[in-house]
Amino acid sequence: MSSVSRRALLHAYPRRWRERYGDELLGLLDEDHPETALGIAASADLFVGGLTERATSVFGVPGRAADSAAGSGFGLLAWGWCLVVLGGVSLAKVAEHASQAPQTSPGILGGVRGASVAFDVIQWCAVVGSVCVVVLAALALLVALRTARGAQRGRILARGAFAGGAIVVAAGFLVLVAHAASVPGQHIGPAGQTAWVLAAAAIGSAVFASLTRVLVAAFDAVAPPRGLGVALAWVVAASTTMLVAATSAWGAAIAAASPRFLTGPAAGTTFVNDGRTVIVVTSTALVAGAVLSVLGAWRAAGSSTHRTASAS
Amino acid sequence: MDLTTGGTAATLRGRQNDPPLLILLSLAESDKHGHALAADIEQMAGVRLGPGTLYGAITRLEERGLIEPLAPDGRRRPYRLTETGLAALHAEVAELRQLADAGSARVAAAQNRRAYRAMGWTA
Numbered sequence A: 001m002s003s004v005s006r007r008a009l010l011h012a013y014p015r016r017w018r019e020r021y022g023d024e025l026l027g028l029l030d031e032d033h034p035e036t037a038l039g040i041a042a043s044a045d046l047f048v049g050g051l052t053e054r055a056t057s058v059f060g061v062p063g064r065a066a067d068s069a070a071g072s073g074f075g076l077l078a079w080g081w082c083l084v085v086l087g088g089v090s091l092a093k094v095a096e097h098a099s100q101a102p103q104t105s106p107g108i109l110g111g112v113r114g115a116s117v118a119f120d121v122i123q124w125c126a127v128v129g130s131v132c133v134v135v136l137a138a139l140a141l142l143v144a145l146r147t148a149r150g151a152q153r154g155r156i157l158a159r160g161a162f163a164g165g166a167i168v169v170a171a172g173f174l175v176l177v178a179h180a181a182s183v184p185g186q187h188i189g190p191a192g193q194t195a196w197v198l199a200a201a202a203i204g205s206a207v208f209a210s211l212t213r214v215l216v217a218a219f220d221a222v223a224p225p226r227g228l229g230v231a232l233a234w235v236v237a238a239s240t241t242m243l244v245a246a247t248s249a250w251g252a253a254i255a256a257a258s259p260r261f262l263t264g265p266a267a268g269t270t271f272v273n274d275g276r277t278v279i280v281v282t283s284t285a286l287v288a289g290a291v292l293s294v295l296g297a298w299r300a301a302g303s304s305t306h307r308t309a310s311a312s
Numbered sequence B: 001m002d003l004t005t006g007g008t009a010a011t012l013r014g015r016q017n018d019p020p021l022l023i024l025l026s027l028a029e030s031d032k033h034g035h036a037l038a039a040d041i042e043q044m045a046g047v048r049l050g051p052g053t054l055y056g057a058i059t060r061l062e063e064r065g066l067i068e069p070l071a072p073d074g075r076r077r078p079y080r081l082t083e084t085g086l087a088a089l090h091a092e093v094a095e096l097r098q099l100a101d102a103g104s105a106r107v108a109a110a111q112n113r114r115a116y117r118a119m120g121w122t123a
Helices: A003-010 A015-032 A040-059 A065-095 A109-146 A151-182 A191-219 A226-259 A261-262 A275-312 B007-013 B019-029 B032-046 B050-062 B083-118
Strands: B068-070 B078-080
Touching: A003 A015, A003 A040, A015 B032, A015 B050, A040 B050, A065 A109, A065 A226, A065 A275, A109 A226, A109 A275, A226 A275, A261 B068, B019 B032, B019 B050, B019 B068, B019 B078, B019 B083, B032 B050, B078 B083
Parallel strands: none
Antiparallel strands: B068 B078
16 A cells, blocks of 8 residues: 555544654554555554544543633633523513612612612623623634534534524524413413523523533633633623622612612512512522632633643 | 364463553563564564554553653654553553453363263262
């Protein structure tokens, strides 16, 4: 078998593997078969070996603990932001009627006016954090698609298709339920409301699960954008932390100015009429989200430092 | 022993089919590059590892830190057994010895039973 054919067979192996072992393997083949053809058995052995290495490079992560730590760090960040978004939606619902809350005293932090300022801060934190998460996701997707090859690229695209499909199906379901609820005299009832919540949870899970996997794949794959990725992760973590602080200030200002607002039915939602329950769920989601975001950024940054130190 | 054709002890060694173990055993003797490894393993165990099998095993062993590459000599790159690799090989050989001892005892007992039956005794 000619050296051209041997090199062609070598392409059964992943690029990184060829760069590391390719010359050695060709040298071995030239020593074992200096003038003769490789033969079917050796050719098949090489081909199967190449497929095995490709499968290992896609599914296995041997010796890549630092990269996995970075990936899981960005994954934590994505899940943290997911919780903050859920808490934020709930907070927005609670705050809907805050400006009309009866003010019994000016209270601390400027009463309702102070709460309004705090809510502006919350909104800005949400905008900044969301922009960073979107940029991170777009960056991750681009990097993953640029660096991934073959089956790995297919897996990334499949995850994107899964997330997109889940969004379409769940959104369609939500529209149908909402339409049914909007028809006069027709109520979706508790079962419909539960289904609505489950569908919303499915959307969130599908999108963030896929986002997490794409982030992991992207930041496992290459180093160059990692500095930017870590910087964005810290901005997200800072945004979530500041959002929680501003929410606390908002809650304190509202509670001082209008003590009965947060605990009364005004703060309730369509599904839960008890304001206190809504406040507890909202606070838990926001705080847990902020903690996860900070932990994620910390882990991603720590892994990046570890990689830099190892490389030097 | 080749159980289907009644071969020799050499064919028993030839049935050995654990490339990573064979590579570790070969490197325990001395540092070797790919071609020397394949030749030594063929002489030691009577099995010729294909190029893909050999380098697949080398890749896994290097990833696990059981062997390490040395400076290349042209297109040849020798490999050396690491301390971790030596410890892993020691454990593997101890397991094989335990299996071989248990097997020897059972073979001896079976031979004795056959000898008793041949002489009309009951064991």
